[in-house]
Amino acid sequence: MDLLRFITCGSVDDGKSTLIGRLLYDSDSVSLDVLATLEKRQTSTGNVDLALLTDGLKAEREQGITIDVAHKYFTTPRRKFIITDAPGHVQYTRNMVTGASNADLAIVLVDARQGVVEQTRRHTLVAALLGIRHFVLAVNKMDLVGHDEAVFQQIVADYAAIADHLKLPHIVAIPVSALHGDNIVKRSRKLSWYKGPSLLEHLESVPSTADANPHEPRFQVQYVIRPQTEELHDYRGYAGRIQSGTYRKGDRVKILPSGLESVIEALEVSQQEVEAAVAPQAVVIRLRDDVDVSRGDSIVVADHAPTTTRNLEATLCWMDERPLQPGRKLLVQHHSAVVKASVSAILSKTNIQTYAHSAAESAQLNDIVRVQIKTAVPIVADSYHNNRTAGAFILVDELTGDTLAAGLIESS
Structure with a gap:
């Protein structure tokens, strides 16, 4: 099973936390003890307050908004997911940047009553700048506009102008009601005019861009290992995480920024020697030559040096x-x-x-x-x-x- 990382973004009160809660709730990804607590704390309309699944800070619960970035994990029979719930207020844009930096897909929520607003534009721009190429335009609260297809199509047209300007390659628009679960996990009869997938169906099928291995090999030293023991007095290893690509024993490498060259004598993963290691594995690299390498230096394959x-x-x-x-x-x-x-x-x-x-x-x-x-x-x-x-x-x-x-x- 592969992994898809996605972020929910949009303006405040568009329903991002509720949408995530609905995904977790309707896909049976909530533990029994948490489920029991939720069902005791219903809203004034008698619905379960699904936003409580992501709004963990006391201030968030009191104000009914998202301030910090929240991460949730769930699994379906087809895929694993990591969800990032980003805050909608403009003063927390920096939190959204942090959350979007590792995402493969962005769900941009729009309140069907409000349409495209400034934060819709801001979050779409930030997500595009951060390299996200798959977008879902989730037009939420369709129940509050009578499930009107014309409202949905107008918002889709308005967002298309943004997508064209930013040259976003992959966009799917889905009408939803996170509060009632319409088109979240299963397609809803209330939106029978919509013929596309539910949100979860799309998330399970969209190609993942998380694979770091096609990129050129990049590794940066986090720690130089020099054991002060008699039996290991000649040992020198360079520990860190492979940022991208593949490293193999015998690769000729270059140390940057010094430009010195050597050959990988050994690769160790979890204290075991391996023939090759790939991103994002944590490894220890040992070099054939006694060259000067410090924390922050990069070890790159010589033929693919940046x-x-x-x-x-x-x-x-x-x-x-x-x-x-x-x-x-x-x-x-x-x-x-x-x-x-x-x-x-x-x-x-x-x-x-x-x-x-x-x-x-x-x-x-x-x-x-x-x-x-x-x-x-x-x-x-x-x-x-x-x-x-x-x-x-x-x-x-x-x-x-x-x-x-x-x-x-x-x-x-």
Whole structure:
């Protein structure tokens, strides 16, 4: 059984948490003790409050909104799923960025009464920037518009304009009522004019893009293992997780950014030697030669080496209350590698309403901007659109350690 990671996003009160709860509830993925608790806490209409399955924070339960990113896991006979419930308020866009970074598919919820709104556009843009290519437009609360097909078709047409602008390749539109379970797990007779799959049927059939193995081999050292024992005094291993691709014993590799070369003498997984290891396995790599390798260095197959550079062009989602100004000094954290850097220029800012790019002198909280970054030492740079894992980074305040922005490498 393969794995599909998906995120639910959209504006506040569109019903994201209820939709996830309905998926879990109707697919029999709720444990008996949790089920008993839910059935004791019904809403004023007599329905089970399904949002309680995902809204775990006390503040979320009290306000009836999602603040933090929630992850839920469930399995059907056909597939395993990891669900990310992203908050809808604009001030929590940074949480949505975190949740979408590992997703293969995005469910964009739209309230049938409200239609496409600013957060619909914002979350679709963020999901597209983060490399998600499969989208479900879930038009929710169809029961509140009398299950009217014309309402659904108008929202589909409005969203198609967004999809065309962002060049989204795979979109399926489904009318649903998360509260009553219409078209969530099973197709509903109340929406008999709709001839497509239910939401779960589509999720079970959509191709998964989670496989990291087709990409070029990438591995970054997290820890250098040098046991201080007499019997292992010659042992030197480099531990980390394979970010993408496949590594094999005997591969000729290059250490970056130094450029030194060696050969993989041994690969260890769970303290056992193996002939090959694939992403996302955690491994220890041992090299034939005694070369200088430190935490944050990359070990790549020599014939597939990426660029090393001190100049990056990147897209940022700015996450700090304080605005970003050109020239600001900060840290680029690229997985295990942490280097000093500065934002040398803000090239453009994206208008959420029109998706147009305009000049900008600064970036405010939740702005999406394109920037130039100069690093103090070279870093390994893969384009995010070629390799989602290796092409992502964060910006960190060097004094406080606060995360300032999520970044996607566009070019170097």
